[in-house]
Amino acid sequence: xxxxxxxxxxxxxxxxxxxxxxxxxxxxxxxxxxxxxxxxxxxxxxxxxxxxxxxxxxxxxxxxxxxxxxxxxxxxxxxxxxxxxxxxxxxxxxxxxxxxxxxxxxxxxxxxxxxxxxxxxxxxxxxxxxxxxxxxxxxxxxxxxxxxxxxxxxxxxxxxxxxxxxxxxxxxxxxxxxxxxxxxxxxxxxxxxxxxxxxxxxxxxxxxxxxxxxxxxxxxxxxxxxxxxxxxxxxxxxxxxxxxxxxxxxxxxxxxxxxxxxxxxxxxxxxxxxxxxxxxxxxxxxxxxxxxxxxxxxxxxxxxxxxxxxxxxxxxxxxxxxxxxxxxxxxxxxxxxxxxxxxxxxxxxxxxxxxxxxxxxxxxxxxxxxxxxxxxxxxxxxxxxxxxxxxxxxxxxxxxxxxxxxxxxxxxxxxxxxxxxxxxxxxxxxxxxxxxxx
Amino acid sequence: xxxxxxxxxxxxxxxxxxxxxxxxxxxxxxxxxxxxxxxxxxxxxxxxxxxxxxxxxxxxxxxxxxxxxxxxxxxxxxxxxxxxxxxxxxxxxxxxxxxxxxxxxxxxxxxxxxxxxxxxxxxxxxxxxxxxxxxxxxxxxxxxxxxxxxxxxxxxxxxxxxxxxxxxxxxxxxxxxxxxxxxxxxxxxxxxxxxxxxxxxxxxxxxxxxxxxxxxxxxxxxxxxxxxxxxxxxxxxxxxxxxxxxxxxxxxxxxxxxxxxxxxxxxxxxxxxxxxxxxxxxxxxxxxxxxxxxxxxxxxxxxxxxxxxxxxxxxxxxxxxxxxxxxxxxxxxxxxxxxxxxxxxxxxxxxxxxxxxxxxxxxxxxxxxxxxxxxxxxxxxxxxxxxxxxxxxxxxxxxxxxxxxxxxxxxxxxxxxxxxxxxxxxxxxxxxxxxxxx
Numbered sequence: 001x002x003x004x005x006x007x008x009x010x011x012x013x014x015x016x017x018x019x020x021x022x023x024x025x026x027x028x029x030x031x032x033x034x035x036x037x038x039x040x041x042x043x044x045x046x047x048x049x050x051x052x053x054x055x056x057x058x059x060x061x062x063x064x065x066x067x068x069x070x071x072x073x074x075x076x077x078x079x080x081x082x083x084x085x086x087x088x089x090x091x092x093x094x095x096x097x098x099x100x101x102x103x104x105x106x107x108x109x110x111x112x113x114x115x116x117x118x119x120x121x122x123x124x125x126x127x128x129x130x131x132x133x134x135x136x137x138x139x140x141x142x143x144x145x146x147x148x149x150x151x152x153x154x155x156x157x158x159x160x161x162x163x164x165x166x167x168x169x170x171x172x173x174x175x176x177x178x179x180x181x182x183x184x185x186x187x188x189x190x191x192x193x194x195x196x197x198x199x200x201x202x203x204x205x206x207x208x209x210x211x212x213x214x215x216x217x218x219x220x221x222x223x224x225x226x227x228x229x230x231x232x233x234x235x236x237x238x239x240x241x242x243x244x245x246x247x248x249x250x251x252x253x254x255x256x257x258x259x260x261x262x263x264x265x266x267x268x269x270x271x272x273x274x275x276x277x278x279x280x281x282x283x284x285x286x287x288x289x290x291x292x293x294x295x296x297x298x299x300x301x302x303x304x305x306x307x308x309x310x311x312x313x314x315x316x317x318x319x320x321x322x323x324x325x326x327x328x329x330x331x332x333x334x335x336x337x338x339x340x341x342x343x344x345x346x347x348x349x350x351x352x353x354x355x356x357x358x359x360x361x362x363x364x365x366x367x368x369x370x371x372x373x374x375x376x377x378x379x380x381x382x383x384x385x386x387x388x389x390x391x392x393x394x395x396x397x398x399x400x401x402x403x404x405x406x407x408x409x410x411x412x413x414x415x416x417x418x419x420x421x422x423x424x425x426x427x428x429x430x431x432x433x434x435x436x437x438x
Numbered sequence: 439x440x441x442x443x444x445x446x447x448x449x450x451x452x453x454x455x456x457x458x459x460x461x462x463x464x465x466x467x468x469x470x471x472x473x474x475x476x477x478x479x480x481x482x483x484x485x486x487x488x489x490x491x492x493x494x495x496x497x498x499x500x501x502x503x504x505x506x507x508x509x510x511x512x513x514x515x516x517x518x519x520x521x522x523x524x525x526x527x528x529x530x531x532x533x534x535x536x537x538x539x540x541x542x543x544x545x546x547x548x549x550x551x552x553x554x555x556x557x558x559x560x561x562x563x564x565x566x567x568x569x570x571x572x573x574x575x576x577x578x579x580x581x582x583x584x585x586x587x588x589x590x591x592x593x594x595x596x597x598x599x600x601x602x603x604x605x606x607x608x609x610x611x612x613x614x615x616x617x618x619x620x621x622x623x624x625x626x627x628x629x630x631x632x633x634x635x636x637x638x639x640x641x642x643x644x645x646x647x648x649x650x651x652x653x654x655x656x657x658x659x660x661x662x663x664x665x666x667x668x669x670x671x672x673x674x675x676x677x678x679x680x681x682x683x684x685x686x687x688x689x690x691x692x693x694x695x696x697x698x699x700x701x702x703x704x705x706x707x708x709x710x711x712x713x714x715x716x717x718x719x720x721x722x723x724x725x726x727x728x729x730x731x732x733x734x735x736x737x738x739x740x741x742x743x744x745x746x747x748x749x750x751x752x753x754x755x756x757x758x759x760x761x762x763x764x765x766x767x768x769x770x771x772x773x774x775x776x777x778x779x780x781x782x783x784x785x786x787x788x789x790x791x792x793x794x795x796x797x798x799x800x801x802x803x804x805x806x807x808x809x810x811x812x813x814x815x816x817x818x819x820x821x822x823x824x825x826x827x828x829x830x831x832x833x834x835x836x837x838x839x840x841x842x843x844x845x846x847x848x849x850x851x852x853x854x855x856x857x858x859x860x861x862x863x864x865x866x867x868x869x870x871x872x873x874x875x876x
Contacts, residue, residue: 024587024734034777035586035654130584136735138584145583146568146576148473148763149462149755216473279741282720296462296752297574297742303717304738314734317587325586331769339472 004033007324008043010074010099012067012090013081017104017131018045019056020313021078026058032317036324044070046081055309072097076323078316079103088112095119095127100323100333102316104131110205110221113212126326126333128319133206134159134288136311137304138318143213147294152214154254154293156436159206161286161306162197163229163249165189167237167271168284171246176234189286199228200269203251210290211253211267216340219253225268225347232271236431239357243385243402245273246281250436255342258349259409265342266350270434273355278437351407353382353438357430358420362388362399366425370401373423377416380406382438398427404435442471445762446481448512448537450505450528451519455542455569456483457494458751459516464496470755474762482508484519493747510535514761516754517541526550533557533565538761538771540754542569548643548659551650564764564771566757571644572597572726574749575742576756581651581730589733590652592692594874597644599724599744600635601667601687603627605675605709606722609684614672627724637666638707641689648728649691649705654778657691663706663785670709674869677795681823681840683711684719688874693780696787697847703780704788708872711793716875789845791820791876795868796858800826800837804863808839811861815854818844820876836865842873 011022025032025042033039045058046067064070067090071077077094079101081087087108094101096119103109109116109132120127130140134157143152158164162184169180181198184190196202204226211219229249240247250272257263274281279301283289288306293299305311326333360366367386374381383404390397405413417432449460463470463480471477483496484505502508505528509515515532517539519525525546532539534557541547547554547570558565568578572595581590596602600622607618619636622628634640642664649657667687678685688710695701712719717739721727726744731737743749764771798804805824812819821842828835843851855870 020734028587028589031589032587136732137738138580141584142576142580145760146579146756147752148759149466149470149757150752151466151469279720282717294752296458296748296755298746298749300575300740300742302738302740305736308736310734311736314585314588314732317734318584319587321586322583325772326769329770329772331764332767334763334767 005038005328006041007038007075007327008073009040009076009078009320010043010070011045012071012077012079012087014045014047014054015080016055016309017312017316018080019054019058020309021080021316022058022062023056024313024317032321036321037328038324040076040320040324043074046070068093071099074099075327076320077101078320079105080316082107084108084111091116092119095123095125098123098125100126100327102128102319102323104129104312104316106132106202106205106209110208113209113220114218117218124332126323128323129209130319131312131315133209134290134302135304135306135308136314137288137290137302137306138315139290139302140209140213142302143210143292147292147297150297151295152292153295155210155214155252155290156280157206157210157251157290158248158280158283158288159251159290159306160197160203160249161288162190162194163203164283164288165286166198167229167232167247167249170232170234170237171241174234174238177230177232198230200226200249203249203269207251207253207267207269210251211265214253215255215265215342217265217342219265219267219344223267223344225270227270229271236433239402239431240273240355240433243355244276245355245435246276247271247433248274248280252436256345256350258345263342264345264349266345266347268347268350273433273435274437280437348411349409351409353407353435354405354413355431355433355435356403356405356417358401358403359427359430360399360401361425361427362397363425366399367401369423369425370420373419374405374416377412377419379408379412379416382406404438443476443766444479445476445513445765446511447478447514447516447758448481448508449483450509450515450517450525452483452485452492453518454493454747455750455754456518457492457496458747459518459754460496460500461494462751462755470759474759475766476762478514478758478762481512484508506531509537512537513765514758515539516758517543518754520545522546522549529554530557533561533563536561536563538564538765540566540757540761542567542750542754544570544640544643544647548646551647551658552656555656562770564761566761567647568757569750569753571647572728572740573742573744573746574752575726575728575740575744576753577728577740578647578651580740581648585730585732585735588735590730591733592731593648593652593690593728594718595644595648595689595728596686596718596721596726597689597728597744598635598641598687599726600628600632601641602721602726603724604636605667605670605685605687608670608672608675609679612672612676615668615670636668638664638687641687641707645689645691645705645707648689649703652691653693653703653780655703655780657703657705657782661705661782663708665708667709674871677840677869678711678793678871681793682714683793683873684714685709685871686712686718690874694783694788696783701780702783702787704783704785706785706788711871711873712875718875786849787847789847791845791873792843792851793869793871793873794841794843794855796839796841797865797868798837798839799863799865800835801863804837805839807861807863808858811857812843812854815850815857817846817850817854820844842876
């Protein structure tokens with residue numbers, strides 16, 4: 001065997017994922033060298049506190065607080081610190097030095113991706129971030145490479161395990177949101193401050209990344225319409241279940257033509273009704289999955305663990321070995337293509353189907369009046385179902401009306417709901433939720 | 439915009455998939471150029487008969503019967519003729535000329551892959567074959583690149599749509615194999631001569647390719663143990679269903695330690711019982727899916743259309759654009775790593791769980807005698823369930839015994855079944871099937 005090159009790997013951050021990456025680099029050194037064609041030598045781990053306790057037992061002399069010096073001497077830099085600074089400055093410094101960078105920092109990519117991608121292009125090095133979306137699931141490379149000869153038309157992703165766990169609990173046990181959240185926190189699926197997960201911010205960052213790669217256009221966080229699940233009630237879940245649906249928090253990126261005939265991409269995160277037979281409906285617990293529709297490939301789904309130190313470390317290591325192989329082979333690293341230039345459509349321009357639950361008076365002609373009102377607003381009804389309840393004590397009858405619409409614009413739907421609320425026969429609008437997969 | 443390079447693309451074969459590839463190259467020329475960084479010019483299509491009818495309307499002057507000349511002048515060659523010769527000679531000639539080759543020819547790869555891979559290595563060009571396994575599903579690139587820093591321990595694949603359709607029909611309708619096959623032929627899911635599909639040969643070629651990439655070792659068709667589905671009866675399906683299982687034809691590659699403690703990879707294709715809650719159990723009709731277990735990533739699944747001209751063309755185009763991008767960037771193409779050197783284990787050394795159905799005499803002590811016999815052969819029983827039937831006319835009672843074992847070697851199981859057959863209380867052994875996913 002000929003003498004192998006050694007590539008220096010700097011690791012920034014040693015949390016949940018970082019500690020596992022360090023372990024794999026040390027434990028699997030021989031197998032990794034065989035696959036990369038070079039020895040991957042962990043040259044140091046930059047942390048805030050060198051004496052903090054770690055998930056994995058690692059040689060103490062690897063730790064340093066001097067990230068800048070570590071980065072300057074590395075061929076490959078793995079950034080797993082999270083947050084915007086100093087991650088951003090360190091990544092830029094690594095790229096400028098000609099090092100390839102692997103990161104899982106979705107927040108930074110969604111906020112300031114273009115600056116980083118441009119710097120990588122300029123330096124002819126690779127910036128890879130498979131770990132930033134859907135943890136262990138290989139999804140970014142298939143979109144970027146395997147589907148590079150196809151046209152993706154739509155991406156629907158369950159990309160946040162915390163909210164999927166909570167919604168799955170609510171669906172299975174009938175629990176209210178607050179109780180399911182408490183259970184998720186007890187089991188370690190949700191953080192003490194669950195805002196980033198339950199309000200959809202984490203999923204929104206991933207939606208921006210998925211949309212950018214799928215449509216060859218750079219979308220930022222500000223292009224993503226975001227609604228979380230804290231307003232989803234047990235009653236919503238029960239009604240959806242009764243109608244053959246399950247509620248999932250989806251990250252959606254789809255090509256649409258808006259009301260003025262302008263083509264664009266709608267990128268959004270919101271609770272969504274899915275038919276129970278849809279492949280994404282079967283994704284349980286904290287698992288993730290991404291469903292892709294492409295013109296030629298048809299429907300594809302990618303399923304696996306979306307979080308956790310060891311699974312996410314697998315994605316980091318895949319990026320690292322791939323970048324190292326290219327360094328060994330020579331020639332520039334591959335960079336992203338952003339030749340699509342499709343505009344991001346505001347949420348008002350997006351069209352989806354809707355589910356609307358109404359508590360109505362049980363009087364003759366109510367259905368006709370409501371149907372008429374939908375028609376006047378240009379919202380076409382696909383399914384309308386009325387259920388009558390009689391209160392045993394008061395003997396008062398009430399009726400529940402469930403409507404699933406065909407695709408309608410956000411604006412038309414909002415106007416319709418507003419008008420419906422004004423009808424004297426309406427007691428209340430119990431839920432308004434978007435529907436996909438029908 | 440700077441002047442773009444033009445890369446000449448030769449297409450060999452214009453069947454189902456080839457015609458769609460030609461269509462996409464022509465229709466999507468601008469988008470493909472933007473993504474590849476070079477114009478992909480279809481320089482010609484080699485066919486046996488230039489006047490044969492095609493699925494797609496294509497310029498007549500593209501067609502030629504002179505494949506050799508076409509290949510000599512190409513930067514990229516797409517081989518979709520199928521069969522061993524002349525495909526093999528043409529691919530070798532293309533590689534020797536320094537062209538990158540994209541093929542979907544699983545039979546050739548499984549039979550003579552090593553010769554082709556070595557020639558590609560020598561020439562420093564890429565031989566890609568995503569379309570050879572599971573049609574549109576990006577599975578080979580994720581295994582090769584995304585999981586390159588992980589250790590795959592097991593691959594279970596539904597990689598033949600014809601047999602999945604037949605087994606799904608049998609499961610849904612209770613049909614016998616022959617009737618389900620006839621239905622599949624009527625709907626175009628099975629060919630007039632269905633041997634290659636139903637006897638597992640097609641799946642075996644794909645199993646060899648999946649195993650080679652997953653375990654960084656070249657496995658050939660002769661390393662694959664292969665059993666088809668023509669012996670699976672409606673009674674087998676019904677009994678499996680009753681016990682909470684579904685029967686699928688799986689391509690399996692897994693790392694095992696044989697009875698002598700030797701590590702190796704077992705590559706095999708056979709009808710397999712899967713628990714109904716296993717993600718692969720939900721793969722219906724002619725769809726394909728590959729389930730992967732890796733040390734760090736955990737469980738992953740990739741799902742989509744496994745055949746059809748347009749979906750398979752998507753996989754071909756992904757390989758083509760990826761190879762073209764690298765030609766534009768410069769530097770050698772990436773080649774496979776085969777540094778694993780794990781031995782292929784013969785089927786006798788493989789261990790799996792088994793399902794055994796027995797028609798037994800309804801006498802006291804029968805269960806104990808059978809259990810004793812299993813124990814003597816070192817086969818541990820996980821589940822044993824007896825059902826008593828009474829014939830209304832004759833009033834004779836018979837008993838059906840269903841056994842699921844823990845992992846046992848093929849040899850131990852065969853010896854056990856042989857011994858069980860010798861017991862006077864056994865009327866017949868109704869089925870012996872392997873079980874995965876428990």
